[in-house]
Amino acid sequence: MLTHALIGDEGRTIELGWKDGTRTRFHAMWLRDNALDDKTRSAGNGQRLITILDIPVETKIGAASIKGDALEVSFVPEGKTVSFPSIWLSANAYDRDAARQAGWTGQHTVRWTKATMQNSVPRAGYPAATRDRDVLRQWLSAVKAYGFAVMDDLPAESGALCKVSDLFGYIRETNYGRWFEVRAEVNPSNLAYTNLGLQAHTDNPYRDPVPTLQILSCIENTVEGGESSVVDGFAVAAALQAENPEGFRLLSSCPARFEYAGSAGVRLQAKRPMIELGPDGELICIRFNNRSLAPTVDVPFADMEAYYAAYRRFAELIEDPSFEVTFKLEAGQAFIVDNTRVMHARKAFSGTGKRWLQGCYADKDGLLSTLAAIEHGFKEAAE
Ligand code: FE2
Numbered sequence: 258m259l260t261h262a263l264i265g266d267e268g269r270t271i272e273l274g275w276k277d278g279t280r281t282r283f284h285a286m287w288l289r290d291n292a293l294d295d296k297t298r299s300a301g302n303g304q305r306l307i308t309i310l311d312i313p314v315e316t317k318i319g320a321a322s323i324k325g326d327a328l329e330v331s332f333v334p335e336g337k338t339v340s341f342p343s344i345w346l347s348a349n350a351y352d353r354d355a356a357r358q359a360g361w362t363g364q365h366t367v368r369w370t371k372a373t374m375q376n377s378v379p380r381a382g383y384p385a386a387t388r389d390r391d392v393l394r395q396w397l398s399a400v401k402a403y404g405f406a407v408m409d410d411l412p413a414e415s416g417a418l419c420k421v422s423d424l425f426g427y428i429r430e431t432n433y434g435r436w437f438e439v440r441a442e443v444n445p446s447n448l449a450y451t452n453l454g455l456q457a458h459t460d461n462p463y464r465d466p467v468p469t470l471q472i473l474s475c476i477e478n479t480v481e482g483g484e485s486s487v488v489d490g491f492a493v494a495a496a497l498q499a500e501n502p503e504g505f506r507l508l509s510s511c512p513a514r515f516e517y518a519g520s521a522g523v524r525l526q527a528k529r530p531m532i533e534l535g536p537d538g539e540l541i542c543i544r545f546n547n548r549s550l551a552p553t554v555d556v557p558f559a560d561m562e563a564y565y566a567a568y569r570r571f572a573e574l575i576e577d578p579s580f581e582v583t584f585k586l587e588a589g590q591a592f593i594v595d596n597t598r599v600m601h602a603r604k605a606f607s608g609t610g611k612r613w614l615q616g617c618y619a620d621k622d623g624l625l626s627t628l629a630a631i632e633h634g635f636k637e638a639a640e
Contacts (some may be wrong), residue, residue, distance in 0.1 A: 258343040259323045268317030273328065273346065282352045285318045289332050291349070292339040318490075349559040359538040360498050360505065360593075363597045367402045367493040386424055390631055397425055397628040404595035405487050411474060413588035418474035418617050421591050426623025429468055431461070432523050436617035438475065446520040448548055452480075454605035455548075457488045457575050459596050460618070461516040462544035463526040467596060468618035474591035479610030485592065486583040488600045490543030493574045494532050497567070504567025507560055508532045514551040515544065528555070531571065542597040545575065575600060586614065595621060 259632030261274040265282070272282045289312050291464050292298070297307055319333035328346060331338040362368070385392045386408070399406045399521075411417045418436055422428050428435055433447075442450040449455065473485070498505035509532040518524045533542035556564045576578065586592065594601050598617070606612055 262321045262323055264318050269319055271318055283348045285316050289316050293600040294339050328569050357538055360540045362421050362540050369489050370492055378407055382410040383408055384410055394631045404599035406593055408591045410588050411591055413476050418472045418591055418615050420474050422619040425627040426619055429620055436615050439616050441616035452606050453601045455599040457602035459544055459545040459600055462546050463517040463525040463527050463549050469597050469621035470619040471596045472593045473614050473616045475586040475588055477588050477611045477613040480606040480612045481608035482604045483606030483612045484585045484604045485585050486581045486602045488575055488580045490598050490600050493580055496574050497571050507564045508567050509534050512555040513553055515549045516551040517549050539622055
């Protein structure tokens with residue numbers, strides 16, 4: 258794979274040539290810090306054994322050569338020689354040009370609309386997902402790519418939603434309990450516990466960190482209405498950005514405030530933007546919830562009108578049926594949403610029947626970890 262290795266900048270960098278004609282540069286300091294030898298990294302758990310302060314500040318590459326499918330580098334002044342497999346160098350290359358546009362997402366994120374998703378909602382049966390690692394892998398992988406998935410064939414009984422979180426991780430307990438009942442109540446502590454329709458929203462934006470996954474399971478649903486729907490917040494944010502870049506900039510750069518004080522002893526508050534970008538412009542979180550939005554006080558006076566116009570337009574797009582995927586959750590079904598991305602809504606309901614759902618939160622890092630471990634296991638088995 259490697260064709261040449263040219264030391265540059267008096268040993269502070271190295272340029273590698275690849276068979277396809279591309280070139281990739283690395284820094285001596287970066288290579289030294291990421292050395293793969295067992296004095297730098299624990300052979301057992303892969304964790305780094307040294308700190309940045311153990312690396313001489315004047316570290317340079319004294320010599321480099323291609324040995325088979327690896328690059329061998331000698332660092333001075335340590336006099337240490339380390340081998341880097343070319344496949345590892347290729348996978349960890351950082352020498353790319355052009356900054357990415359604000360609002361970018363990684364290659365594993367697939368944005369969707371009603372047109373692309375309504376007839377291909379990702380789903381799996383619970384018995385199959387417990388039995389067959391590949392079924393579970395595909396289901397978790399759908400959550401990673403699309404931010405939601407349905408699970409069928411659960412027992413239609415209280416607590417069944419824990420079986421879903423047990424497949425990949427742990428429930429995140431909150432003041433609403435390990436899980437909470439979603440059914441119409443007298444004097445509800447939350448508008449979710451009524452028969453009102455709920456605008457598409459993300460849950461609990463007043464927490465920091467926000468719960469990253471929500472599971473809603475259905476024990477009974479015999480009412481008129483009460484359908485569930487989901488909206489890809491990343492797709493809507495991209496649509497807003499395309500038609501109103503300044504509005505997107507305001508919603509992503511000015512913090513909103515969210516709060517919940519609906520029951521005794523609880524006063525949750527968070528200050529985060531509705532559209533959150535990472536420091537490199539990556540779109541990382543949507544927070545949207547009309548019920549818990551507090552007064553917005555972090556937008557400059559001169560920008561408030563434009564901010565509100567952008568908020569209104571964002572809401573209009575979220576309500577646009579072309580973004581909405583709808584399904585009626587039946588007894589024994591559950592769905593999971595990535596609460597940092599996909600909004601969920603409920604239609605109003607009425608009639609003589611009963612609608613009883615249960616909800617809980619869980620952590621996306623745990624889900625992604627389980628998925629990566631299953632994928633890693635499959636890869637090792639294939640080798
Ligand atoms: Fe909700």
